[in-house]
Amino acid sequence: MDTALLIDEVRLTPILIADPPLLNTQGVHQPYTPRLVVEVVTRGGVTGVGETYGDGKYLRLARPLAEALPGRSVSDVNGLFALADEVCGDARDADERAARVDAGGLRGVQTTDKLRLSVVSGFEVACLDALGRTLGLPVHALLGGKVRDRVEYSAYLFYRWAGHPDGAEKDDWGAALDPAGIVAQARRFARDHGFSSFKLKGGVFEPDQEIAAIRALAEAFPGQPLRLDPNGAWSVPTSLYVAGQLADVLEYLEDPASGTDLMAEVSAGTSVPLATNMCVTTVPEIADAFARDAVQVVLSDHHYWGGLHRTRELAAVCRAFGVGLSMHSNTHLGISLAAMTHVAATVPNLDYACDSHYPWQTEDVITVRHTFRDGRLDVSDAPGLGVELDRERLAVLHRRWLADDGTMRERDDAAAMRKADPGWTTPPVPRW
Amino acid sequence: MDTALLIDEVRLTPILIADPPLLNTQGVHQPYTPRLVVEVVTRGGVTGVGETYGDGKYLRLARPLAEALPGRSVSDVNGLFALADEVCGDARDADERAARVDAGGLRGVQTTDKLRLSVVSGFEVACLDALGRTLGLPVHALLGGKVRDRVEYSAYLFYRWAGHPDGAEKDDWGAALDPAGIVAQARRFARDHGFSSFKLKGGVFEPDQEIAAIRALAEAFPGQPLRLDPNGAWSVPTSLYVAGQLADVLEYLEDPASGTDLMAEVSAGTSVPLATNMCVTTVPEIADAFARDAVQVVLSDHHYWGGLHRTRELAAVCRAFGVGLSMHSNTHLGISLAAMTHVAATVPNLDYACDSHYPWQTEDVITVRHTFRDGRLDVSDAPGLGVELDRERLAVLHRRWLADDGTMRERDDAAAMRKADPGWTTPPVPRW
Numbered sequence: 001m002d003t004a005l006l007i008d009e010v011r012l013t014p015i016l017i018a019d020p021p022l023l024n025t026q027g028v029h030q031p032y033t034p035r036l037v038v039e040v041v042t043r044g045g046v047t048g049v050g051e052t053y054g055d056g057k058y059l060r061l062a063r064p065l066a067e068a069l070p071g072r073s074v075s076d077v078n079g080l081f082a083l084a085d086e087v088c089g090d091a092r093d094a095d096e097r098a099a100r101v102d103a104g105g106l107r108g109v110q111t112t113d114k115l116r117l118s119v120v121s122g123f124e125v126a127c128l129d130a131l132g133r134t135l136g137l138p139v140h141a142l143l144g145g146k147v148r149d150r151v152e153y154s155a156y157l158f159y160r161w162a163g164h165p166d167g168a169e170k171d172d173w174g175a176a177l178d179p180a181g182i183v184a185q186a187r188r189f190a191r192d193h194g195f196s197s198f199k200l201k202g203g204v205f206e207p208d209q210e211i212a213a214i215r216a217l218a219e220a221f222p223g224q225p226l227r228l229d230p231n232g233a234w235s236v237p238t239s240l241y242v243a244g245q246l247a248d249v250l251e252y253l254e255d256p257a258s259g260t261d262l263m264a265e266v267s268a269g270t271s272v273p274l275a276t277n278m279c280v281t282t283v284p285e286i287a288d289a290f291a292r293d294a295v296q297v298v299l300s301d302h303h304y305w306g307g308l309h310r311t312r313e314l315a316a317v318c319r320a321f322g323v324g325l326s327m328h329s330n331t332h333l334g335i336s337l338a339a340m341t342h343v344a345a346t347v348p349n350l351d352y353a354c355d356s357h358y359p360w361q362t363e364d365v366i367t368v369r370h371t372f373r374d375g376r377l378d379v380s381d382a383p384g385l386g387v388e389l390d391r392e393r394l395a396v397l398h399r400r401w402l403a404d405d406g407t408m409r410e411r412d413d414a415a416a417m418r419k420a421d422p423g424w425t426t427p428p429v430p431r432w
Numbered sequence: 433m434d435t436a437l438l439i440d441e442v443r444l445t446p447i448l449i450a451d452p453p454l455l456n457t458q459g460v461h462q463p464y465t466p467r468l469v470v471e472v473v474t475r476g477g478v479t480g481v482g483e484t485y486g487d488g489k490y491l492r493l494a495r496p497l498a499e500a501l502p503g504r505s506v507s508d509v510n511g512l513f514a515l516a517d518e519v520c521g522d523a524r525d526a527d528e529r530a531a532r533v534d535a536g537g538l539r540g541v542q543t544t545d546k547l548r549l550s551v552v553s554g555f556e557v558a559c560l561d562a563l564g565r566t567l568g569l570p571v572h573a574l575l576g577g578k579v580r581d582r583v584e585y586s587a588y589l590f591y592r593w594a595g596h597p598d599g600a601e602k603d604d605w606g607a608a609l610d611p612a613g614i615v616a617q618a619r620r621f622a623r624d625h626g627f628s629s630f631k632l633k634g635g636v637f638e639p640d641q642e643i644a645a646i647r648a649l650a651e652a653f654p655g656q657p658l659r660l661d662p663n664g665a666w667s668v669p670t671s672l673y674v675a676g677q678l679a680d681v682l683e684y685l686e687d688p689a690s691g692t693d694l695m696a697e698v699s700a701g702t703s704v705p706l707a708t709n710m711c712v713t714t715v716p717e718i719a720d721a722f723a724r725d726a727v728q729v730v731l732s733d734h735h736y737w738g739g740l741h742r743t744r745e746l747a748a749v750c751r752a753f754g755v756g757l758s759m760h761s762n763t764h765l766g767i768s769l770a771a772m773t774h775v776a777a778t779v780p781n782l783d784y785a786c787d788s789h790y791p792w793q794t795e796d797v798i799t800v801r802h803t804f805r806d807g808r809l810d811v812s813d814a815p816g817l818g819v820e821l822d823r824e825r826l827a828v829l830h831r832r833w834l835a836d837d838g839t840m841r842e843r844d845d846a847a848a849m850r851k852a853d854p855g856w857t858t859p860p861v862p863r864w
Contacts, residue, residue: 002568002569073573073577075569075573075576075577076573076576076577076578077576077577078575078576078577078578078579078778078780079577079578079579081780082579082780135567135569136434137434137507137567141505141507141508142574143510144507144508144509144510144741145505145507145508145509145510145511146508146510146511147510147511147514283751283752286752286753287752287753287754291723309576310748312745313744313745313748314748316742316745316746316748316749317748317749317752319715320715320718320719320749321718321719322719346510348510348513348514
């Protein structure tokens with residue numbers, strides 16, 4: 001094996017990036033959210049970059065994995081899983097281990113296995129970037145080659161405040177707290193990025209209010225695909241009520257109820273396709289959900305599933321079982337958007353436009369931001385991911401992380417909400 | 433994209449290779465069997481090799497695909513499927529199209545889709561070999577890297593005659609037509625190659641006679657894994673009878689009955705795991721068979737499934753559904769054995785030793801034959817597949833194909849059997 005591909009050094013840089021006050025059923029995005037940038041440097045002097053979640057529980061897993069990598073080849077990405085199993089241990093700190101496994105959150109059940117896969121994904125992408133750069137091949141070619149030249153994304157609409165309670169990172173979007181505000185947001189997304197499908201993050205207001213917002217979107221963008229995602233906030237009857245009200249305009253309804261049992265009940269009662277990034281987020285959750293026809297669309301996320309190869313495998317499973325596929329997104333930067341675009345380009349059954357928070361992110365760690373045209377990103381044919389790390393920006397955002405007193409280092413949407421509403425607690429599930 | 437990776441020329445070389453008189457439920461192997469060697473030559477002057485079935489129906493699909501490839505990149509293997517759909521048309525000749533789709537055969541239902549995938553597999557492997565040679569990377573690294581250094585294979589035992597009726601290609605194995613003959617064959621395989629698991633091709637004699645052969649193997653090799661494969665020749669009651677008789681010694685029973693319906697019935701009545709390379713051979717067959725727990729082990733075959741990437745995807749589907757995985761083999765040469773070994777090395781859930789006919793093949797088109805040690809092959813770290821084409825041998829075997837009057841160019845085990853038994857017709861299913 002070519003020694004130039006051997007890993008010489010791994011650098012982990014936790015950062016805090018600005019995030020607007022986007023609302024969801026658990027609360028609101030904090031002014032800053034943690035991300036982890038992974039750099040893998042080969043003996044050949046090539047650096048590959050990856051990106052994943054940056055909360056403490058991820059950092060605790062990432063550090064031993066980073067220490068174990070030198071001497072291995074960047075081509076050996078299948079081996080990352082066994083290595084992570086071996087070296088990472090349990091990511092949860094003592095308090096978390098003492099508590100029962102977190103059954104909620106916006107990303108479904110959080111097990112150590114799942115956290116570990118999210119960490120591996122950042123390393124896998126960094127290895128593939130380094131491999132591609134060394135070989136002169138784009139990442140999509142390392143996955144067997146693209147089957148499309150552009151990848152379509154959807155506008156990700158959020159109820160939001162005009163600004164954070166503490167005034168941090170003010171932007172010019174203004175508030176969006178009613179149907180008119182959502183339509184205005186959608187129009188700006190359509191104008192600036194050319195998106196032609198729209199997803200509204202729901203679970204924030206009474207269901208009838210969110211139904212009205214989708215109706216307003218349907219009127220403003222007749223015939224264009226619409227989606228609604230309350231993050232599991234509804235009961236089965238509420239889910240069926242909403243599905244019934246919006247059956248004629250929804251492309252799919254995302255995680256109306258929480259968990260496979262309730263999703264299967266909702267699915268049995270509606271013809272609206274149900275999508276998920278909460279009840280099918282790991283391999284062991286697939287068989288039961290598919291057998292019960294609980295979901296018709298899986299929103300893959302290369303962070304959750306352990307990287308780009310695993311995302312392709314998930315796509316194959318969906319293909320075999322006639323389940324649709326699209327992509328989920330959480331707050332992320334341009335490294336992950338590049339990775340999403342590469343893998344999405346290689347999957348034949350990408351049935352729906354992918355989600356991305358990216359347009360909400362004003363900060364990035366790459367030198368040239370991605371540009372959506374007609375709601376699509378061109379698939380890069382440059383070596384690796386096709387993005388360059390902006391080390392100055394990375395240093396600035398890392399210093400912000402270093403300077404933080406700890407409150408922003410762990411994403412906590414309920415805590416952020418308490419800044420505006422001191423009595424706020426994470427709502428019960430179902431909330432409505 | 434690097435122009436050195438662009439395909440300049442594709443060469444197809446149909447050949448006939450010697451095959452011993454191995455018996456199965458449909459008849460006997462002919463003295464020669466057709467294979468197709470695919471060479472993909474890049475503008476960079478690198479040649480990659482692949483191998484697949486060589487019967488006319490495959491050649492008719494391969495030729496238009498070969499003509500369509502120049503100008504494409506060897507890294508673009510995901511794109512081969514759409515290209516094949518576009519250019520290949522229907523492989524069956526007029527007679528075959530007039531007849532109903534062949535529902536039998538030893539490889540399950542033969543549809544044009546399935547034939548096309550087998551053809552694509554030969555091109556995909558040739559492209560990956562060329563890509564790996566160009567980049568200096570072994571094929572396993574192009575699939576994300578090996579997770580094991582050696583791949584275990586199983587001895588593939590056959591009832592057989594001492595020689596073909598016409599005396600062609602005589603060897604020194606002698607006949608094996610009873611339990612003692614099978615045990616002697618197994619001992620030679622164990623001695624020469626170190627195999628420690630054994631599969632008997634059944635469906636040849638009355639089930640009680642094959643039960644006796646497995647019992648004799650169990651006595652000769654106590655505790656070692658044993659398998660029996662009658663290629664779907666049995667009824668459900670017969671399958672259950674055999675399973676009951678051999679439950680204590682069988683690692684798995686392979687395709688005792690024909691098709692998912694009957695396999696599901698057998699499965700419901702026995703604790704012996706059922707394996708298949710007949711009722712789950714394509715993606716559309718997976719969901720129903722898994723839902724009904726008709727099989728517990730899928731024997732993948734990169735020829736059937738469309739190549740090495742697709743084989744990895746099948747492995748992922750099996751992993752997600754708790755179904756075991758191993759590998760099927762048909763008569764093949766060292767190119768395909770190398771390809772099998774590379775992909776098998778990358779799959780975490782390779783649950784059983786793989787099948788291979790290779791030890792029966794006295795002829796090859798590679799310069800250095802593969803050597804099993806302790807029943808295992810080392811996974812090559814040389815660039816590409818790690819095999820070199822022997823052009824002189826290839827030319828000799830191609831001249832044999834050219835000289836053939838047509839009788840050997842299509843594998844027909846029943847026709848071969850009629851040389852010894854003029855009244856032989858393909859037995860009904862179930863045969864017993």
